[in-house]
Amino acid sequence: MPKTVKLMQGNEACTAGALAAGLKFYAGYPITPSTEIAELCAEELPKIGGKFIQMEDEIGSIAAIIGASLTGKKSMTATSGPGFSLMQECLGYASLCEIPLVIVNVQRMGPSTGMPTSPAQADVMQARWGTHGDHPVIVLAPGNVRECFELTLRAFDLSEKYRVPAIVLTDEVIGHMREKVELPDPADVKPVRRAAPKSPAGYKPYAVESDSATPLMAPFGEGYRWHVTGLFHDESGFPSNKPEVADKLLRRLMAKVEKNAADIEDYATESLEDCDIAVISFGSSAMSSLSAVRRLRKEGKKAGMLRLKTIWPFPETVVRELAGHAKTIFVPEMNLGQLALEVERVVGCRSRVVRVGKVNGELFRPEEIYNAIMGAK
Numbered sequence: 001m002p003k004t005v006k007l008m009q010g011n012e013a014c015t016a017g018a019l020a021a022g023l024k025f026y027a028g029y030p031i032t033p034s035t036e037i038a039e040l041c042a043e044e045l046p047k048i049g050g051k052f053i054q055m056e057d058e059i060g061s062i063a064a065i066i067g068a069s070l071t072g073k074k075s076m077t078a079t080s081g082p083g084f085s086l087m088q089e090c091l092g093y094a095s096l097c098e099i100p101l102v103i104v105n106v107q108r109m110g111p112s113t114g115m116p117t118s119p120a121q122a123d124v125m126q127a128r129w130g131t132h133g134d135h136p137v138i139v140l141a142p143g144n145v146r147e148c149f150e151l152t153l154r155a156f157d158l159s160e161k162y163r164v165p166a167i168v169l170t171d172e173v174i175g176h177m178r179e180k181v182e183l184p185d186p187a188d189v190k191p192v193r194r195a196a197p198k199s200p201a202g203y204k205p206y207a208v209e210s211d212s213a214t215p216l217m218a219p220f221g222e223g224y225r226w227h228v229t230g231l232f233h234d235e236s237g238f239p240s241n242k243p244e245v246a247d248k249l250l251r252r253l254m255a256k257v258e259k260n261a262a263d264i265e266d267y268a269t270e271s272l273e274d275c276d277i278a279v280i281s282f283g284s285s286a287m288s289s290l291s292a293v294r295r296l297r298k299e300g301k302k303a304g305m306l307r308l309k310t311i312w313p314f315p316e317t318v319v320r321e322l323a324g325h326a327k328t329i330f331v332p333e334m335n336l337g338q339l340a341l342e343v344e345r346v347v348g349c350r351s352r353v354v355r356v357g358k359v360n361g362e363l364f365r366p367e368e369i370y371n372a373i374m375g376a377k
Contacts, residue, residue, distance in 0.1 A: 008179065011148070013152075013181055015037050017148065017150065020184075021156035025045075025052075025068035027054075029056070029058050029061050029083060032108065033080060037104055058079050065077050070099060070220045070228065076101065092132060095131070098164065098217070104168040105169050107170065119284060121171055121282070121338075122336075122338065123169065127139045127311070139169050141308060143174070143307055158192075160193055163256070174283055200223050213259060232249055274304075275304030277296065277330070279293055279373075280330070281332045282307060282339065284364075292370040323348075328352045332357075333358075340357075
């Protein structure tokens with residue numbers, strides 16, 4: 001089949017990316033500004049033998065996709081700030097039990113009910129640390145409509161490969177804007193499937209047999225019996241209070257992401273090679289940032305930009321290299337400095353970091369970022 005060109009909304013592209021990845025089960029509760037994802041999944045999944053269910057709340061939604069994933073089905077839910085808060089306990093459960101799933105969080109103004117129809121980017125730290133305890137997670141941040149397709153597809157691939165929850169962190173602007181998108185030929189899409197054991201004989205659901213630190217995962221209902229618990233567990237899946245078991249398990253869970261950071265991290269650059277003024281941004285804020293950087297370049301200033309597609313794991317190496325030659329790094333984001341905290345941690349004293357925050361429910365205008373850079377003392 002030839003490639004398809006469509007005018008798509010960001011939320012529509014997320015749904016298309018999930019379907020291309022092999023989505024077969026969606027459970028969710030409608031919430032602005034993510035509701036179109038649920039609506040489209042309700043329409044499209046029955047056509048391919050998949051299942052859609054509207055749950056009573058977001059807690060039930062993530063619990064349902066955990067159950068579906070255990071049977072071998074690729075599963076997803078979508079939400080926004082208040083719903084994402086409700087999902088945190090089950091997100092920790094999925095992390096400890098190594099259950100692949102994808103959550104799309106279309107961010108809006110908060111805290112609490114906030115401004116449901118206004119954009120924000122204030123769930124950066126919640127996406128990484130929202131659930132209690134140390135835990136692994138992968139967070140991807142699309143910067144345009146096409147990337148909503150690409151990064152949702154990639155979120156499924158990474159989740160399946162490493163048996164870890166993956167979050168697609170968009171915002172109201174990215175979710176609702178429309179762009180021309182060229183979709184790939186379905187024959188060219190090769191979705192990743194979680195590695196499965198070949199026989200039930202001697203199967204241990206949390207035993208690691210490769211350097212990836214990721215165990216094989218057998219689907220429920222196909223002759224395999226294994227125990228799933230939110231308690232710390234040994235290789236057989238049964239609870240254990242032994243300190244050495246807990247230590248080994250938690251370190252392995254974190255190593256799945258940390259050891260494979262080079263495979264997971266993704267970003268885009270603009271004129272970074274010789275810049276002494278750098279901008280680090282993500283999502284819809286990066287669109288305005290790019291305009292400001294290009295304007296500065298036209299005016300003869302050595303400005304460059306790093307746009308993060310992967311927020312967690314945080315791409316420390318490229319940020320550290322950037323700090324080696326950029327005198328000042330600006331971080332525009334629709335919050336009061338959440339991404340900037342990570343930039344400051346990695347950069348240390350090598351460069352000056354300037355926070356450019358906006359929290360009035362409006363998208364950055366390019367001139368606001370340009371003026372912030374020009375006005376910095």
